[in-house]
Amino acid sequence: xxxxxxxxxxxxxxxxxxxxxxxGFAFAMVIGLTPLFSPHNLLVLLMVLVLRVNFxxxxxxxxxxxxxxxxxxxxxxxxxxxxxxxxxxxxxxxEWYNSAFWRLTLYNNTIVMGSVLLSAALFAxxxxxxxxxxxxxxxxxxxxxRATRLFQILKASKWFKRYQAFQELSDA
Amino acid sequence: xxxIVRWPGLFVFLLFIGLLVGGLLVSASTLVKRAIEATGTxxxxxxxxxGQVDLSLAPLGFHVFDLQVTDPDAPMVNAFQIDDxxxxxxxxxxxxxxxxxxxxxIKRLRVKVPRKESGAILxxxxxxxxxxxxxxxxxxxxxxxxxxxxKVEDIFNREKLDSVEHLxxxxxxxxxxxxxxxxxxxxxxxxxxxxxxxxxxxxLNFNSTGDVAADAAALQTMADDARKVQGEVRTDFENLDAxxxxxxxxxxxxxxxxxRFAALPAQDVARIQAKYSLSPTGLANVSDLLFGEKVxxxxxxxxxxxxxxxxxxxRFEKNQAVVEAPERSSGVYVRYPEHGxxxxxxxxxxxxxxxxxxxxxxxxxxxxxxxxSVEGHPLTFNLxxxxxxxxxxxxxxxxxxxxxxxxxxxxxxVKARSIQAREINVLKNAQFPLRLAAAxxxxxxxxxxxxTNIGSKMNVAFRNTNFSVPFKxxxxxxxxAMAESLAGIxxxxxxxxxxxxxxxxxxxxxxxxxxxLKKAIGEQVAQAAQDFKHRVQQELDKRxxxxxxxxQQEMAHAEEIGNAVERKIAELKxxxxxxxxxxxxxxxxxxxxxxxxxxxxxxxxxTKVDQEKSxxxxxxxxxxxxxxxxxxxxxxx
Numbered sequence: 119x120x121x122x123x124x125x126x127x128x129x130x131x132x133x134x135x136x137x138x139x140x141x142g143f144a145f146a147m148v149i150g151l152t153p154l155f156s157p158h159n160l161l162v163l164l165m166v167l168v169l170r171v172n173f174x175x176x177x178x179x180x181x182x183x184x185x186x187x188x189x190x191x192x193x194x195x196x197x198x199x200x201x202x203x204x205x206x207x208x209x210x211x212x213e214w215y216n217s218a219f220w221r222l223t224l225y226n227n228t229i230v231m232g233s234v235l236l237s238a239a240l241f242a243x244x245x246x247x248x249x250x251x252x253x254x255x256x257x258x259x260x261x262x263x264r265a266t267r268l269f270q271i272l273k274a275s276k277w278f279k280r281y282q283a284f285q286e287l288s289d290a
Numbered sequence: 291x292x293x294i295v296r297w298p299g300l301f302v303f304l305l306f307i308g309l310l311v312g313g314l315l316v317s318a319s320t321l322v323k324r325a326i327e328a329t330g331t332x333x334x335x336x337x338x339x340x341g342q343v344d345l346s347l348a349p350l351g352f353h354v355f356d357l358q359v360t361d362p363d364a365p366m367v368n369a370f371q372i373d374d375x376x377x378x379x380x381x382x383x384x385x386x387x388x389x390x391x392x393x394x395x396i397k398r399l400r401v402k403v404p405r406k407e408s409g410a411i412l413x414x415x416x417x418x419x420x421x422x423x424x425x426x427x428x429x430x431x432x433x434x435x436x437x438x439x440x441k442v443e444d445i446f447n448r449e450k451l452d453s454v455e456h457l458x459x460x461x462x463x464x465x466x467x468x469x470x471x472x473x474x475x476x477x478x479x480x481x482x483x484x485x486x487x488x489x490x491x492x493x494l495n496f497n498s499t500g501d502v503a504a505d506a507a508a509l510q511t512m513a514d515d516a517r518k519v520q521g522e523v524r525t526d527f528e529n530l531d532a533x534x535x536x537x538x539x540x541x542x543x544x545x546x547x548x549x550r551f552a553a554l555p556a557q558d559v560a561r562i563q564a565k566y567s568l569s570p571t572g573l574a575n576v577s578d579l580l581f582g583e584k585v586x587x588x589x590x591x592x593x594x595x596x597x598x599x600x601x602x603x604x605r606f607e608k609n610q611a612v613v614e615a616p617e618r619s620s621g622v623y624v625r626y627p628e629h630g631x632x633x634x635x636x637x638x639x640x641x642x643x644x645x646x647x648x649x650x651x652x653x654x655x656x657x658x659x660x661x662x663s664v665e666g667h668p669l670t671f672n673l674x675x676x677x678x679x680x681x682x683x684x685x686x687x688x689x690x691x692x693x694x695x696x697x698x699x700x701x702x703x704v705k706a707r708s709i710q711a712r713e714i715n716v717l718k719n720a721q722f723p724l725r726l727a728a729a730x731x732x733x734x735x736x737x738x739x740x741x742t743n744i745g746s747k748m749n750v751a752f753r754n755t756n757f758s759v760p761f762k763x764x765x766x767x768x769x770x771a772m773a774e775s776l777a778g779i780x781x782x783x784x785x786x787x788x789x790x791x792x793x794x795x796x797x798x799x800x801x802x803x804x805x806x807l808k809k810a811i812g813e814q815v816a817q818a819a820q821d822f823k824h825r826v827q828q829e830l831d832k833r834x835x836x837x838x839x840x841x842q843q844e845m846a847h848a849e850e851i852g853n854a855v856e857r858k859i860a861e862l863k864x865x866x867x868x869x870x871x872x873x874x875x876x877x878x879x880x881x882x883x884x885x886x887x888x889x890x891x892x893x894x895x896x897t898k899v900d901q902e903k904s905x906x907x908x909x910x911x912x913x914x915x916x917x918x919x920x921x922x923x924x925x926x927x
Binding site: 153169208232 | 624
């Protein structure tokens, strides 16, 4: 976990594309909020592996969003139940229920439905906001942080030395 | 800008999928084994174990070896054990998450197989089912009566007699009352006090002095004294009246307790007779007494398993309107109407081969599903055998119809011909250890269960019966006579009727053994019962004679207390009346004296007024004469 944090700090401070990092967070949100053993998470895994998603961001984000997902369970159950019980959608759900493919997706589970809808709705905002925040961090915040006294103290600390040693090892 | 896609990732993904599928295939057998064990244990309430599960891929199916289902009531025994179950799954339906088995082979099913280790589970998995019969349900209303010839003295020394206990309690209470009343009576006005009142009243005699005022004052003092005595007598009277009421209550309570006691000796006699003597009424239900224990055991066990296995053939439907909060991360699976005809789980046909210690039974089971309403057909089963030792043939046919779960109708019929029974312990009773040494039976039974209402009739025809009663000690006369009569019975019929509900059923067993026994030993039993009753009555009379005499003494004493209080009341009442009269007389005399005094005063006043009036008139006349004289003088001048 510590390695992942150092890696993330390093990448945040590097010139790697912000979109790769924000994609890691966005996909982590999907896999973290939804039940792990749901078939749609295979698709998420495929995306994470095939697209240039930053793994450190993905793994850290997964840990974070799993905790958020557990806290939001009741909300997602309620959302899923309302959607699955919506009178206007009954024909669609009945059709899906009679289809082998859709049954395998576990769409009729209230938490699966609620969490997929929630993470799908938050995916694009998370991507864009993440991208913007990383850019702003690099352009404004990082320069100001480096100039602060606190940063100087931290730089002199053994933690920072460990970080540097790690960076050197990674580079080697 | 970097490229957004990294193609090696696709290879990693495919590798991951491959590993996942491989892992699933490798662990499928273990997963199925665990699923069978967990589900079975949950349903049965005792360990369900599977030896091994083999997976076959084409066609997709499983081979389950050594399925052991523990009997929850006897954890060291498997209720049943199946050596080999083979079935193939409908792969197309499996994609719809449905477990459909078209053909299943159940080979070598054995019952009551001893286990090497206990199959009990520490905590009950399934909650108690309200429909499940309990061990007390269906119990006979008759208890097997004692056939020993007891000494009545021994019985009385052993038994608690309500009548004697009641008498002793009553005697203690009355003795306590007597003590209480002795103290109470001491505090009530006695003869000395009454004499004192009389003396005081007698001394209040008025003698006139001639002086009216003095007489009146004396009378007033005497009236006040009489009033004081009257007040004291009245207070004493009220106290006595309260005591009389208490005495009446005490006597009433005593008489009520005594009345209650009157019924107790007869109850004691009846209870002792029911417990220690065989009655002619008990003889009328002797079939129930003889065979009830065994029949009830089998019926309870069958119904218990019917309820336990219910989740296999009937889904537990929760109220659709109420969606309970799910466990964290698990959610709720919402169900929708299905176009297909398949339920979630279905075994179309299972062939069964049972191996019992007495031989083989083969049969088949159709439409095993917990969703009969979806499948549209009831579960049916039939078992048949001609290869069993000691039975010419046996056929069991059953239909469990839960197509409409609200109107379930289940029926099972059993027919067996020429069942050879050998050395069966019919009755495990120390006084009458009845054994059926040999018999041949034809059995026909039909059970119907509509909802939770059960109805069943079973007819058993016994032939070539040979009853024996291996007494350990010398039997009583009745027991010996009963044993002899039963030994003489070679054929008889028995009818078992079951009715009521699953949780509260009644069982009645009738057979012509009742008539045979009644005819053979009825008179003997009646005479013995009568003798026994007489001896019990005599002993009881003897035991209650002394406490009864004591109690009667206490009662007489209590009556005497009541009478004493009544006498005192009567005495004080007379005194109270006398005091009232005395006060009244003195008041009247006093009033008369006052009137006399008033009249005398009035007369004195009148005399004085007359005197003063005459003097004034004289004075006026003198003055008038003087004035006239003066006037005449003036005229003369």
